Amino acid sequence: MGTKTFERLRESALDVEPLVCARCGFCTFVCPAYNDTLWDSQSPRGKLYQLRELILKNQPIPEDFAERIFKCTLCGACQEICQTKIPLLTFWQKVRQEINDAGLWPKVVHLLDESIQSSKNIMDLDQEDRMLWTDMVDDIVEDRIDKPAKVAYFAGCNISFKGTLAPIGENTIKVFDHLGIDFTILGEEEYCCGNPYFVGGEWDKAKELAIHHLNKLKDLGVKTVVFNCPGCHRAFNEEYPHMLGKESVAGIEFLPFSQFIAWMLREGKLKFTKEYNEVIAWHDPCELGRHQNIYDEAREVLNAIPGLVLREMKHSRNKADCCGGGGLLKGTNPLMSVRISGRRIEATEKTGATILASECPSCMMSFMDGIENTGKKIKFKDLSQIVVEALGL
Amino acid sequence: MLLKKQLQQIADIVGEDYFSSEEYMRKLYSHDVGALPNLVNDILKTQVDAVAQPTSPEVVSKLLQYCLKNKIPVIPRGHGTSGYGGALPTKAGLAIEMTRMNKIHNVDTSNMTVEVGAGIIWGNLIEELEDQNLTVRAYPSSAPSSTVGGWVAAGGSGIGSTKYGGVSDQIVDLEVVLPDGRIIRTSSPPDDIIEEFVKQEYNYFPSDDEYIWAIKEVEKDDFDLTSFFVDSNGTLGIITKVVLKIIPLHAIRPFVASFKTKEQMIWAMQEIMKETRPFYLHFITEGFNQMLTDVDMPTHSQHPWVFLCAFEGSKEQLDNEEASLKKIVDNNMGVLEPQEVAEHEWDERFYPMRIKRLGPSLAPSEVYVPLSNLQSFIERVDRHFKGESFALEGAVNNKGEVAVLAWFLDDERKTIAFLMGWYRSLDFIELGLKENGRAYSIGMWNVSHSRSFFGKKKYASIAQLKKKTDPKNIVNPNKVFPGPIQLSMRFNYLIIIAATIIAPVVLWLAGLWVGDIMAAYGLEWLAVTNLTSALVAIGIGLFAGVAVSEIANYVPINFMLTMGRPFLRLGRKIFH
Numbered sequence: 006m007g008t009k010t011f012e013r014l015r016e017s018a019l020d021v022e023p024l025v026c027a028r029c030g031f032c033t034f035v036c037p038a039y040n041d042t043l044w045d046s047q048s049p050r051g052k053l054y055q056l057r058e059l060i061l062k063n064q065p066i067p068e069d070f071a072e073r074i075f076k077c078t079l080c081g082a083c084q085e086i087c088q089t090k091i092p093l094l095t096f097w098q099k100v101r102q103e104i105n106d107a108g109l110w111p112k113v114v115h116l117l118d119e120s121i122q123s124s125k126n127i128m129d130l131d132q133e134d135r136m137l138w139t140d141m142v143d144d145i146v147e148d149r150i151d152k153p154a155k156v157a158y159f160a161g162c163n164i165s166f167k168g169t170l171a172p173i174g175e176n177t178i179k180v181f182d183h184l185g186i187d188f189t190i191l192g193e194e195e196y197c198c199g200n201p202y203f204v205g206g207e208w209d210k211a212k213e214l215a216i217h218h219l220n221k222l223k224d225l226g227v228k229t230v231v232f233n234c235p236g237c238h239r240a241f242n243e244e245y246p247h248m249l250g251k252e253s254v255a256g257i258e259f260l261p262f263s264q265f266i267a268w269m270l271r272e273g274k275l276k277f278t279k280e281y282n283e284v285i286a287w288h289d290p291c292e293l294g295r296h297q298n299i300y301d302e303a304r305e306v307l308n309a310i311p312g313l314v315l316r317e318m319k320h321s322r323n324k325a326d327c328c329g330g331g332g333l334l335k336g337t338n339p340l341m342s343v344r345i346s347g348r349r350i351e352a353t354e355k356t357g358a359t360i361l362a363s364e365c366p367s368c369m370m371s372f373m374d375g376i377e378n379t380g381k382k383i384k385f386k387d388l389s390q391i392v393v394e395a396l397g398l
Numbered sequence: 399m400l401l402k403k404q405l406q407q408i409a410d411i412v413g414e415d416y417f418s419s420e421e422y423m424r425k426l427y428s429h430d431v432g433a434l435p436n437l438v439n440d441i442l443k444t445q446v447d448a449v450a451q452p453t454s455p456e457v458v459s460k461l462l463q464y465c466l467k468n469k470i471p472v473i474p475r476g477h478g479t480s481g482y483g484g485a486l487p488t489k490a491g492l493a494i495e496m497t498r499m500n501k502i503h504n505v506d507t508s509n510m511t512v513e514v515g516a517g518i519i520w521g522n523l524i525e526e527l528e529d530q531n532l533t534v535r536a537y538p539s540s541a542p543s544s545t546v547g548g549w550v551a552a553g554g555s556g557i558g559s560t561k562y563g564g565v566s567d568q569i570v571d572l573e574v575v576l577p578d579g580r581i582i583r584t585s586s587p588p589d590d591i592i593e594e595f596v597k598q599e600y601n602y603f604p605s606d607d608e609y610i611w612a613i614k615e616v617e618k619d620d621f622d623l624t625s626f627f628v629d630s631n632g633t634l635g636i637i638t639k640v641v642l643k644i645i646p647l648h649a650i651r652p653f654v655a656s657f658k659t660k661e662q663m664i665w666a667m668q669e670i671m672k673e674t675r676p677f678y679l680h681f682i683t684e685g686f687n688q689m690l691t692d693v694d695m696p697t698h699s700q701h702p703w704v705f706l707c708a709f710e711g712s713k714e715q716l717d718n719e720e721a722s723l724k725k726i727v728d729n730n731m732g733v734l735e736p737q738e739v740a741e742h743e744w745d746e747r748f749y750p751m752r753i754k755r756l757g758p759s760l761a762p763s764e765v766y767v768p769l770s771n772l773q774s775f776i777e778r779v780d781r782h783f784k785g786e787s788f789a790l791e792g793a794v795n796n797k798g799e800v801a802v803l804a805w806f807l808d809d810e811r812k813t814i815a816f817l818m819g820w821y822r823s824l825d826f827i828e829l830g831l832k833e834n835g836r837a838y839s840i841g842m843w844n845v846s847h848s849r850s851f852f853g854k855k856k857y858a859s860i861a862q863l864k865k866k867t868d869p870k871n872i873v874n875p876n877k878v879f880p881g882p883i884q885l886s887m888r889f890n891y892l893i894i895i896a897a898t899i900i901a902p903v904v905l906w907l908a909g910l911w912v913g914d915i916m917a918a919y920g921l922e923w924l925a926v927t928n929l930t931s932a933l934v935a936i937g938i939g940l941f942a943g944v945a946v947s948e949i950a951n952y953v954p955i956n957f958m959l960t961m962g963r964p965f966l967r968l969g970r971k972i973f974h
Binding site for chain 1: 422423425426427429431479497498522525529542543544693694751752754755760810811
């Protein structure tokens with residue numbers, strides 16, 4: 006535990022970054038939190054400026070500033086545009102860690118922490134209920150739990166416990182079944198991936214979860230893990246090897262749903278033949294796109310569907326605006342989150358698309374709220390749903 | 399400091415949601431891209447008392463009227479992306495930040511103009527225009543975050559200026575709120591302002607009616623109030639709307655060429671300006687190129703001296719320009735780099751501060767020099783700043799001048815050396831002037847160059863307008879028009895306390911060492927010999943301290959900057 010002021014930043018040599026900031030403000034107008042308020046206190050530039058002074062004077066982060074630090078979706082748009090290439094994603098995570106050291110984490114983050122510690126999931130629900138999402142596909146799944154297989158599906162807490170998101174998992178299972186894939190799911194042994202700890206800046210607490218999952222996957226002989234949740238995918242694909250070393254994940258491939266389907270298409274194992282006459286705008290989830298540079302496969306899949314018209318929003322790929330749901334903002338500042346998603350809905354409308362699509366349960370929740378709040382006649386569909394509908398499953 | 403009542407009244411004018419006087423917010427709206435030496439923060443009142451974000455010209459008008467009435471300094475602000483001090487407070491006051499006035503009011507495709515709120519970001523405007531296959535003719539390299547009004551107020555040139563000129567060449571009309579609160583259009587100035595500039599001619603020729611009439615008409619036609627507000631740094635009023643020239647959206651074709659020597663590169667640049675019409679012609683020096691490599695952002699060029707040359711136009715035009723460019727580069731022993739290098743450098747046009755990490759602080763300075771003198775200027779700069787870490791880059795405008803930007807690496811944590819290093823930014827401009835150059839932008843730091851920058855006649859005119867509309871110098875004090883500085887309270891106290899302590903010590907030493915001389919002049923009573931004389935000396939010190947601090951408040955800022963420069967230069971040599 007680091008307890009000295011800014012020790013977390015110093016030990017990572019990140020304490021100099023607020024001085025490296027050029028104050029050019031490029032990060033401001035791509036920042037969803039700044040665009041929500043138009044106050045510089047909310048922008049990455051403004052936060053860095055305040056941290057600069059605190060670090061130079063070695064003063065702890067005051068409570069009101071800690072709150073503002075959490076008004077951030079960790080979308081990474083600031084890092085993408087940064088003039089001086091400050092590793093801002095890691096920087097904000099470390100600052101959040103500092104905030105926890107000072108005992109100033111927002112209450113909702115503490116609740117998540119307590120929930121994960123006591124029940125191994127973010128909902129504080131019994132792990133026995135983790136398989137409720139498979140109700141509609143239980144005939145396919147029932148023999149698959151904890152069964153050795155080369156392919157595993159990792160649903161994640163949101164899909165597992167939130168009824169509205171369960172169809173995402175069901176869709177993936179239907180596609181597996183359609184492809185005749187021998188797969189496994191971890192069942193009650195699937196815990197929280199640790200993502201809330203990463204976005205809250207507490208890597209240490211996620212270590213145990215990472216070791217548990219990797220051991221379990223190795224025991225089952227898994228070579229490929231498929232995810233519908235980019236947060237979970239990023240945890241496995243980036244944070245686990247970062248924490249435990251690259252050798253810890255050697256021999257296991259982690260694929261988001263889009264990459265998996267694109268792979269199947271390239272292998273000739275999957276083909277779309279039915280017409281799917283919809284105009285769709287694609288939203289790149291931050292944790293796949295900017296965080297991991299995965300952009301092409303979702304477009305490859307959509308373009309392979311006959312009749313489907315893909316429209317790009319003005320801000321797409323590495324310039325995509327955030328849905329408002331990342332960085333725990335939905336929990337810490339739900340109203341700001343809804344306003345941010347509303348802006349993305351408006352951007353969708355400008356493309357002439359009737360469907361907004363993505364591959365992220367968190368984005369889905371945000372956009373469903375945004376659609377309701379803005380009253381726009383846009384529908385949201387997860388990529389898995391589009392694939393299932395296009396295949397007629 | 400503003401009174402609580404005043405803060406509330408300002409909040410009532412602008413709206414509670416668009417007002418803040420919280421400490422952290424005041425700091426955030428008191429800086430630009432440059433880091434100020436601590437001493438400057440100690441001496442001047444470099445922090446505003448409150449921030450207002452008006453949403454309409456009417457609100458700006460009410461704010462200005464209120465501030466004028468209550469003698470509250472006003473600091474107009476775009477997004478704080480300049481480095482010349484134009485948006486920095488020197489006497490505290492109210493920051494009026496314009497980013498909420500960010501609408502596109504009208505796109506006129508018959509006259510090819512666009513009318514926008516002054517607070518719109520260039521990047522956002524360009525994106526919106528692109529939807530209609532239109533674009534602006536030139537934009538600053540800070541376009542992803544700078545406001546249209548900010549560039550108009552700060553002046554200068556940018557991307558596109560090689561073909562279409564600087565910001566002053568882009569403006570058709572401005573809506574401005576004058577310091578007295580009047581909302582005017584600069585294309586149709588109010589009568590009293592026209593007459594202010596015309597009536598002088600009446601005085602010269604009081605008896606010749608016909609001649610007076612002729613002068614009056616000429617004056618009216620020639621009177622270009624719009625140009626007064628470009629480069630004005632908001633000292634003459636707050637720009638609320640801008641009407642800009644626009645053009646159809648054409649393809650841009652960028653090229654990068656590299657050269658072994660600066661001579662070859664500059665000759666090629668001169669030929670390019672003679673034989674082609676580039677949209678943007680920008681160079682970096684060998685030193686800059688090396689620094690980019692040091693921060694892991696190399697240009698991947700074969701040779702160290704590099705320019706980026708981008709053409710804009712139809713396919714046929716681009717093909718012709720490309721052919722000419724290839725010939726010029728070849729003739730000057732240069733290498734035309736692969737297209738991916740060119741595309742990369744084109745994308746990098748917004749990122750001149752990549753090298754800042756090497757500082758981690760940067761002190762910028764910029765000056766226009768004729769392209770014909772670029773070589774001797776670079777050599778002069780290299781000689782002058784031998785031993786300093788710096789890099790140069792520059793872009794050519796449509797007048798054959800190069801806006802040369804110097805980036806001096808520094809570390810603001812080394813307080814004294816950083817303060818002393820300030821002389822470099824000031825010296826850099828002087829070196830440019832010696833090469834027949836001119837200051838790039840006035841802001842605050844170049845205020846000593848105001849007169850030569852605007853020219854005597856124009857400076858006299860804008861000073862006259864300032865005097866007429868803002869006699870108390872409320873709007874953006876110490877910018878463009880030097881004016882006296884106002885010391886911070888703590889620095890005033892410091893002077894008084896220091897004088898109070900120093901005076902008795904000096905008089906005591908004087909009594910010891912030159913007591914005879916003092917006696918010869920009948921001043922032996924001044925020497926500190928006992929408690930009573932010590933108290934007298936303290937009184938003298940106190941009086942002297944108060945007097946000095948009062949006098950210091952009348953020192954013009956340009957005098958301070960000019961006089962301080964040699965001391966800073968000497969200090970830098972000692973502490974660097």
